[in-house]
Amino acid sequence: MESAGRSKVASSDLTRRELLAVAAVTGGALVGGDFMPGATPPANAQGTAAVSTVLDVILRVNGTEHRLALDSRTTLLDALREHLHLTGSKKGCGLGQCGACTVLMDGKRVKSCLSLAALVEGREITTMEGLAQGDELHPLQAAFIDRDAFQCGYCTPGQIMAGVACIAEGHAGSPEQIREWMSGNLCRCGAYDHIVATIQDAAQGAGSVRGG
Amino acid sequence: MHSFALERPRDLNAALALRAQAGRNDAPAEYIAGGTDMVQLLQEHVRRPERLVSLAGLLDNRIELGPQGLRIGAAATMADVAAHPVVTERFPVISEALLNSASPRVRNQATMGGNLLQRTRCPYFRDVGYSACNKRVPGSGCSAIGGENRWHAVLGTSENCIAAHASDLAVALVALDAAVELRSENRQRTVPLTNLYHLPDATPHIETVLEQGEVITAITVSSNPAARRSHYLKVRDRASFEFAVVSTAVALEMDWPRIRQAHIALGGVGTKPWRAPRVEAALAGANFEPAALRAAAAFAAEGAQGRGSNDFKIELMQRAIVRAVETAGART
Numbered sequence: 001m002e003s004a005g006r007s008k009v010a011s012s013d014l015t016r017r018e019l020l021a022v023a024a025v026t027g028g029a030l031v032g033g034d035f036m037p038g039a040t041p042p043a044n045a046q047g048t049a050a051v052s053t054v055l056d057v058i059l060r061v062n063g064t065e066h067r068l069a070l071d072s073r074t075t076l077l078d079a080l081r082e083h084l085h086l087t088g089s090k091k092g093c094g095l096g097q098c099g100a101c102t103v104l105m106d107g108k109r110v111k112s113c114l115s116l117a118a119l120v121e122g123r124e125i126t127t128m129e130g131l132a133q134g135d136e137l138h139p140l141q142a143a144f145i146d147r148d149a150f151q152c153g154y155c156t157p158g159q160i161m162a163g164v165a166c167i168a169e170g171h172a173g174s175p176e177q178i179r180e181w182m183s184g185n186l187c188r189c190g191a192y193d194h195i196v197a198t199i200q201d202a203a204q205g206a207g208s209v210r211g212g
Numbered sequence: 213m214h215s216f217a218l219e220r221p222r223d224l225n226a227a228l229a230l231r232a233q234a235g236r237n238d239a240p241a242e243y244i245a246g247g248t249d250m251v252q253l254l255q256e257h258v259r260r261p262e263r264l265v266s267l268a269g270l271l272d273n274r275i276e277l278g279p280q281g282l283r284i285g286a287a288a289t290m291a292d293v294a295a296h297p298v299v300t301e302r303f304p305v306i307s308e309a310l311l312n313s314a315s316p317r318v319r320n321q322a323t324m325g326g327n328l329l330q331r332t333r334c335p336y337f338r339d340v341g342y343s344a345c346n347k348r349v350p351g352s353g354c355s356a357i358g359g360e361n362r363w364h365a366v367l368g369t370s371e372n373c374i375a376a377h378a379s380d381l382a383v384a385l386v387a388l389d390a391a392v393e394l395r396s397e398n399r400q401r402t403v404p405l406t407n408l409y410h411l412p413d414a415t416p417h418i419e420t421v422l423e424q425g426e427v428i429t430a431i432t433v434s435s436n437p438a439a440r441r442s443h444y445l446k447v448r449d450r451a452s453f454e455f456a457v458v459s460t461a462v463a464l465e466m467d468w469p470r471i472r473q474a475h476i477a478l479g480g481v482g483t484k485p486w487r488a489p490r491v492e493a494a495l496a497g498a499n500f501e502p503a504a505l506r507a508a509a510a511f512a513a514e515g516a517q518g519r520g521s522n523d524f525k526i527e528l529m530q531r532a533i534v535r536a537v538e539t540a541g542a543r544t
Contacts, residue, residue, distance in 0.1 A: 053215075055220075072216055072218035073215070073216070075251065095252050095255055095256070096252055099315070102317055105320070105321075109320060110320050114248045114251045114252065114321060116264075118218055118220065119220070122269075166316070179452075183315055183451075183452035184314070184315025185315075
């Protein structure tokens, strides 16, 4: 079990979080509506009262169990970033399109923005923070640095998590295969050539599949 | 996201007793399994159920070959089915359709049952900024007719909806005469997959025959010699991680140089996964030569109606059929 500080969210804190979460959702929707002619403000469209529910959720992340009280809407990505403060997983689009939030679930890569946190209890989640062993970087992390496989770095954690899985699956045999099996991880800097070369290099090195 | 209560039932019976409704925007309670499509639509406020009932961990995920054929539990992931040796060897069109769908990450999460119930990629359905969408808000109109409709259907459309069905998997399964096993609290039934889906007609918001409290529990595919010589061709705007502009699933039984039996279905062009029986009839007994294939494929255009930007699909789908038949036929 993890430290007491995160093991149970205090009720006053929870109320504040809830209020913030509801305000954020409503505000976001109204802003969206303003931009789009003909849109109805989604939060009010059906006239239903907010029925936000808080659930006890046990998440197993990087080998540690965390007991959290989460709004039903909380995605795995938001639970990792906002509740466990594991900010290695990035929030790019939040809609499953960019891959910046890629984590491993039971050893398989998934998009953490597309899972509700309350529905992945019992699954073993591995994030970017769980790849290194102490001060020793995972071989693919080291390879990304050696091969300069990023510019701004925002997509990098997702690329590395997907790359670790791609290698472990045996889908890193050629540049063409890597491009196909890494599709779904976008890089707006356009560092794709270096990313592909790095994964191909790492796939040939020893120990590269650790964590996958 | 709109607020919702999230139910995590202990077993399938408890989930069925909660009587959620799959795939209808006007339902107060909906089921969620892999969640890859549902969570996107929740995030975008396209779906706003008051209650979500989780099927995670409650459904069979086995992939088995028995005397009747292939049986796939509804909770099997797209990735597991795509890589299963029975599927790759005996039903390659299913594996190919899956591997051409989404991305490896999504295929690890998404379930087979959920894939069949994914909602259309019509941008007007998926963007609440547009007020007119009969699928999202019954009676509100259709923004795609007269709008940007390059991605839309040319077969099975109505004056109320021209949204294309998005599943590649469903196209492959319909070509192979697959069925789905459905279960609710009081009833179990098996429905041919093609009959799971409604045409839009006057009620585009009702997409399937699933009743309240009814879920897909398994997919079954009969053993068929044609399934071994099968192929999925997907034509799209980029090489990967994109939905079909036009796709076709082909399965052939050959008696060289003649085609004994052909199964043909189309994707990206129909409001549901589209079987092409007239093309199949023309191919049966035909010689395996370009002119004969081209003549048979022309039957796919019967009843097709373009809406401007998608007119090109009517020609493209015929060419796709010819190419896919040539590829499948060349397989040994």
